[in-house]
Amino acid sequence: MRTILEINKLSMDFGGLRALDNFDLKMNEGEIVALIGPNGAGKTTLFNCATGIYAPSGGDIFLSPEPDRKIRINSLKPNIITGKGMIRTFQNIRLFPNMTVLENVMIGRHCRTSSGILGAILRNDSTRKEESGIVDHSYKILEKIGLNHFVSELARNLPYGAQKKLEIARALATEPFLLLLDEPAAGLNARETKELDTLIAQIRDEEKISILLIEHDMKLVMSISDRIVVMDYGRKIAEGPPDEIRINPVVIKAYLGEEFVA
Amino acid sequence: MLNVSEMKKSLLVSIWFMFLTFPIMVIRVNPIEKIVEWRWGNMFLVGIGSFILSFIWRYFIRQKESGLKKVEMGEKIIPFFEKLRSGDSIYLRSLCMTLSCAAAVFPFVFSTYQTTIMTTVLMYVVLGLGLNIVVGLAGLLDLGYVAFYAVGAYSYALLNYHFGLGFWTVLPLGAVLGAFFGILLGFPVLRLRGDYLAIVTLGFGEIIRLVLENWNEFSFGPSGIANIPRPSFLGIQFSLQQATVYQYFLTIGLALCTIFVVNRLQDSRIGRAWIALREDETACQAMGVDKVRTKLRAFALGATWAGMVGVMFAAKTTFINPASFTFIESALILSIVVLGGMGSVPGVVIGACILILLPEYLRAFTEFRMLLFGAILVLMMVFRPQGIISNVRRTYELKGVPGRTLRD
Numbered sequence: 323m324r325t326i327l328e329i330n331k332l333s334m335d336f337g338g339l340r341a342l343d344n345f346d347l348k349m350n351e352g353e354i355v356a357l358i359g360p361n362g363a364g365k366t367t368l369f370n371c372a373t374g375i376y377a378p379s380g381g382d383i384f385l386s387p388e389p390d391r392k393i394r395i396n397s398l399k400p401n402i403i404t405g406k407g408m409i410r411t412f413q414n415i416r417l418f419p420n421m422t423v424l425e426n427v428m429i430g431r432h433c434r435t436s437s438g439i440l441g442a443i444l445r446n447d448s449t450r451k452e453e454s455g456i457v458d459h460s461y462k463i464l465e466k467i468g469l470n471h472f473v474s475e476l477a478r479n480l481p482y483g484a485q486k487k488l489e490i491a492r493a494l495a496t497e498p499f500l501l502l503l504d505e506p507a508a509g510l511n512a513r514e515t516k517e518l519d520t521l522i523a524q525i526r527d528e529e530k531i532s533i534l535l536i537e538h539d540m541k542l543v544m545s546i547s548d549r550i551v552v553m554d555y556g557r558k559i560a561e562g563p564p565d566e567i568r569i570n571p572v573v574i575k576a577y578l579g580e581e582f583v584a
Numbered sequence: 585m586l587n588v589s590e591m592k593k594s595l596l597v598s599i600w601f602m603f604l605t606f607p608i609m610v611i612r613v614n615p616i617e618k619i620v621e622w623r624w625g626n627m628f629l630v631g632i633g634s635f636i637l638s639f640i641w642r643y644f645i646r647q648k649e650s651g652l653k654k655v656e657m658g659e660k661i662i663p664f665f666e667k668l669r670s671g672d673s674i675y676l677r678s679l680c681m682t683l684s685c686a687a688a689v690f691p692f693v694f695s696t697y698q699t700t701i702m703t704t705v706l707m708y709v710v711l712g713l714g715l716n717i718v719v720g721l722a723g724l725l726d727l728g729y730v731a732f733y734a735v736g737a738y739s740y741a742l743l744n745y746h747f748g749l750g751f752w753t754v755l756p757l758g759a760v761l762g763a764f765f766g767i768l769l770g771f772p773v774l775r776l777r778g779d780y781l782a783i784v785t786l787g788f789g790e791i792i793r794l795v796l797e798n799w800n801e802f803s804f805g806p807s808g809i810a811n812i813p814r815p816s817f818l819g820i821q822f823s824l825q826q827a828t829v830y831q832y833f834l835t836i837g838l839a840l841c842t843i844f845v846v847n848r849l850q851d852s853r854i855g856r857a858w859i860a861l862r863e864d865e866t867a868c869q870a871m872g873v874d875k876v877r878t879k880l881r882a883f884a885l886g887a888t889w890a891g892m893v894g895v896m897f898a899a900k901t902t903f904i905n906p907a908s909f910t911f912i913e914s915a916l917i918l919s920i921v922v923l924g925g926m927g928s929v930p931g932v933v934i935g936a937c938i939l940i941l942l943p944e945y946l947r948a949f950t951e952f953r954m955l956l957f958g959a960i961l962v963l964m965m966v967f968r969p970q971g972i973i974s975n976v977r978r979t980y981e982l983k984g985v986p987g988r989t990l991r992d
Contacts (some may be wrong), residue, residue: 343914352855373870375866375870386745399869399871399874399875400866400870401871401872401874401875403872404870404871404872405872406874409870409871409872410870412867412870416864416866416867417862417863417864417867418859418862418867418868419863419864420859420863420977421856421863421977422859422977423981424980428856429857429860429868429871429873430871430872432853432856432857432871432872432873433871433872433873434872435853437852437853439854439881439885440851441852441856442849442852442853442854443848443849444847445848445852449852451850452853453853456853457980459620459743466903473980474977474980476977492871493871495870496871527680550699560602575918
């Protein structure tokens, strides 16, 4: 299996605080990897570094969209990284609240389309074609995710669970090969979490998109991931398949404290 | 409704107003006879007036609140303009026909004075639409918009003075220069948002004005530039009255062109990116929108219109000096956008009409003119904070779902 994301000795300092400390991670094609760890372990910081929102203080991040291509993405801007095929969702929902559901997804198509100012004013054939392509593609994604009955609703009027789904739909519209989900199940009820479970598996199997997710819901993490990476204080403390992680004493210590280690 | 607590509230309001207006409404110093007149009658009138008005005020506030409650209960209240838009397009079409007929015959029915006022209104429509791109769509609060207006006006005045270039040559040049200065302002403020952006743009506007005021060799300083030629038509020179009418139609042309272009931009890939940028900058960039490019495009395309109107303004007044481009002008244009409704094209048009026509026609009230103007603005913002016409998101037709727009 081919490595599509490679993080080598990544560090991130905020003043005196070391949020990421020589962190290594490899992701293979078609894998679902869960990133877990106590609050403040540096999980979201890792996402922010990987997607270009923060510039890491040290280390390298490589992305490989095609077999013999490897791009160093450390210093690239978020929109360029998205263009290369890695996309993320946000922990605290960051939709465009005053745009419709469809428009939110259409923004995701921005980096895959190109019409400019003149095209917009003249509205020539190619622009019109591109525009209707954007609408159709976006609608198809909404249908797949199951939000098609909300299309012309404003995003801020959606129920919480639907907003979480819309974030995923918007991310899928950018045609990624790697999807980073930041706590997708946070705030969802049991039924919605189950739906999410199916959805994530479906995205991997049908769209051939690899998934890296941060999650606190252990039931979801255990059932869905191929591999689990455990973080604490910005460092990787354990890595392995779910069954191994479940009984790993280092992990139990990080989560529950020394006295719980059998 | 007329219970004791209501009466008490109104009584307090009237006492407060009597106290506030006491110095200007009651005391009058007569310097000739060297006595102080006490006009107690006025105080009585203020008291009665504010007492009654406070009842009316509370009535409207209650109306508004019950309206909000209905919306919360799930009832949809469709405002008048919305009805106009979604309902039979016959209404809309007949309204457009009437308006265009009225606009066409206007200068032949009314006096030159009225025509000049209408030309001014149309210029502010274009300015408002330009600023609407920056503030309403892209959400970048620009308090120095008047700078681009000045750039347009001075480029016509100076290019004409030094090189004898005509109106039609400078009009596109003014647009290009406007866009250039837009990008010039855009670069340093790319990282700024909100309050910081507002302060820097405010400074930029002042810098342009101060340069024009103090660089005598370049701009002739505060004394300005006179004898700027009016626009010609195939070399024909007009009389003053004809020129006014001609300019009126030119401005209508420019306004229509602006409306057309802004409408199209709004519904395009670029327009969506602007709105997304306004809604959430970080998310927008993470979703693959180039922030730098999108912001610069907004600044440039917004400033283009100001540049063009600047050229028109110089040609209309035939004399310009830096005093026409003060901060208050930027504030006025911004009020047009906010009052009309951020991001809404018809809103901006109506906003410009109100804000330019009101002070003009309130001249009958002489010294109370600005007071009334202010009161109307405050009332507007209390009862319709979202602007006269709030922006309604576009709905899309889908191929796969025949005969159904996405609205239902």
